[in-house]
Amino acid sequence: MWSCLLLADAGSESITFSGVSVVAADGPMALSDGLDRLGPGPVLVVAPRSLAEPLRLGLTVAAGRRPDLALTGTVSDHAPLAILSALALALTTTDEPAVGVELAHRLLAQAWSGAWSGSVAKLENPSPRLAQHLRSMLPGAGFLIRQAPLPQVLGPPRPDDVPSVGRDRVLLVEDGAVPPEFVRRLSETESVSAVRPVALPGRWTSVYGTDRTGQLALMPAAPQTLIGSITQHCPTCGLNQVAAVCPFCRNVNVNRPTVGVARRSVRGPVFPPLAGGIA
Numbered sequence: 001m002w003s004c005l006l007l008a009d010a011g012s013e014s015i016t017f018s019g020v021s022v023v024a025a026d027g028p029m030a031l032s033d034g035l036d037r038l039g040p041g042p043v044l045v046v047a048p049r050s051l052a053e054p055l056r057l058g059l060t061v062a063a064g065r066r067p068d069l070a071l072t073g074t075v076s077d078h079a080p081l082a083i084l085s086a087l088a089l090a091l092t093t094t095d096e097p098a099v100g101v102e103l104a105h106r107l108l109a110q111a112w113s114g115a116w117s118g119s120v121a122k123l124e125n126p127s128p129r130l131a132q133h134l135r136s137m138l139p140g141a142g143f144l145i146r147q148a149p150l151p152q153v154l155g156p157p158r159p160d161d162v163p164s165v166g167r168d169r170v171l172l173v174e175d176g177a178v179p180p181e182f183v184r185r186l187s188e189t190e191s192v193s194a195v196r197p198v199a200l201p202g203r204w205t206s207v208y209g210t211d212r213t214g215q216l217a218l219m220p221a222a223p224q225t226l227i228g229s230i231t232q233h234c235p236t237c238g239l240n241q242v243a244a245v246c247p248f249c250r251n252v253n254v255n256r257p258t259v260g261v262a263r264r265s266v267r268g269p270v271f272p273p274l275a276g277g278i279a
Contacts, residue, residue, distance in 0.1 A: 002097035003038040004087035004104075006080065007031065007047035007055055008202035015201050018088035018274040022201050025051055031058025032065050042070035042097035042239070042248055044090075044104065046083050049075045049125065050206040070237060070248040072101060077125075077148045080204050082113035082217035085172055088274050089223045098239045099227060101247040106226040110165050112218040114146040114154075115174075115208060116182045122209025126151035144182055145208070157185055168193040168221040172274075174200045177214025186216055193221050198274060231255060 005021045012024035014034065023034035025047075031054075035043060047055040052075045059073045076083050086107040090100040119136040120128040120143050128136075128143075132153050135141045144154045146161065154161055168191050173183055175197035187195050205211050220226060232253035233239065234246035241253045 001039055001041040001095065002091075002100055003041060003043045004091055004100075005031070005034055005038070005043060005045045006084050006087060006202070007045065007051050007058070008080070009051070009204055009206050012202040017084060017201050019091045020084055020087045022084070024202075025054035025058070028054075028057050028061050031055070032062040035062050035066065035069065035071070040069075042072075044087065044097075044101050044247075045071065045073040046087060046104075047073075047075050048080050048083065048204070048207050049077055051075070070097070070239075072247040074105075076108060077151065078108055078111060079113035079115055079147050079215045079217055080202060080207065081172055081174060081198060081200050081215035082108060082111050082148070082219065084200070085198075085217055085219050085274065086111065089219065093223050094227060096230070096240050098234065098241045098243070098247055099230065102241075102243045103223065103227055107220055107223055108148070110167065110169075110220045110226070111148070112146070112162050112169070113148055113216065114144060115213045115215045116178045117143050117145055117208055117210060117214075118212035119143075119210050120145070120153055123153070124209065126153055128153045142179060142182070144185070162186065162189040162218065164190050165220075167191065167225075169218040170221050171195045172198050172217045172219060174198060174213075174215040178216060179214075182214075182216070186218065189218075192218065 007025050008022050010024055010026050014023050086104045090104040094100045120132050121136040146152050146154055171187050171192050228242045230240040232241040232255055234249050235254050236249040236251050
C-alpha cells in the first residue's frame with residue numbers, strides 16, 4: 001500500500017479526499033504531523049509551486065522525524081484540482097508505490113489545467129499583461145488562466161488555448177465556482193468526453209493571489225492506459241518499477257523479467273469516480 005498527500009495553503013481544513021490527504025501548510029511540523037496520520041507505506045507528497053518552500057522545509061523535518069519512511073516530494077505548475085485528481089487516480093489505478101508515482105507524473109504530463117478568476121491583480125505566475133491588470137479593476141471582470149502546459153492569462157478563445165494530446169480527457173470543474181461560459185469554452189475543445197463537477201477542498205490564495213477563483217482541469221479519461229509493464233526493481237527498497245530511477249531511494253533501478261502490468265485487478269469505470277461531487 002502507499003499514500004498521497006497534497007499540501008494546501010495555511011488555514012485549510014485537513015481532510016482526506018478520494019484517498020488523498022490534504023494538509024494545510026500551517027508551519028514546519030504540519031506536513032510531518034499529516035504523515036503521522038497515514039499508513040506505514042511509502043508516501044508521495046505534492047504541492048503547487050507557490051508552496052514549494054513549505055514543502056521543502058516540511059520534507060526535511062519529516063525525513064528527520066521518520067527516517068524509516070519511504071518519502072518523495074515534488075512541486076507542480078498545475079492547478080491544485082489537477083494535482084489532486086492525478087493523485088486520486090493514481091491511487092485508484094495501482095497498488096504499486098513507485099508505479100503510482102510515475103503514473104501521477106504521466107497523468108499531469110497529459111493534463112491541462114487552470115482557473116477562472118475574477119481578478120489577476122495579484123497573480124504572479126503566469127504574469128498578466130498590463131491591460132489585464134487594468135481590466136481587474138472593472139466590475140464583472142473575468143479571466144481564464146492556463147497554468148499548464150504553457151502558463152498564460154488567456155485572451156479571446158484561440159484554437160491553441162488547449163493543446164491536443166491525442167487522447168480523450170474528462171473536464172473537471174470546481175463545483176459552483178466557474179461561470180458557465182468558461183465551462184462551455186473548455187468543454188467544446190477537442191476530445192472532451194465528459195464534464196464533471198468537483199467539490200474541491202483547501203484554500204489556494206497563494207496560487208492565484210485571490211480567493212475569487214474556480215479551477216478547471218482536463219484529465220486523461222483512461223488512466224490505466226498510461227501504465228507500462230513492470231520491467232525493473234529498486235536494488236535498495238525492492239519496489240517494482242516502470243521508470244529508470246526509484247522515486248523513493250533515488251537509486252538507478254535494475255532490470256528484472258517482465259511481471260505484467262501494475263494495475264489493480266478490480267473492475268471499475270475507466271475514469272474512476274472521485275469524492276466530492278463527481279458523478
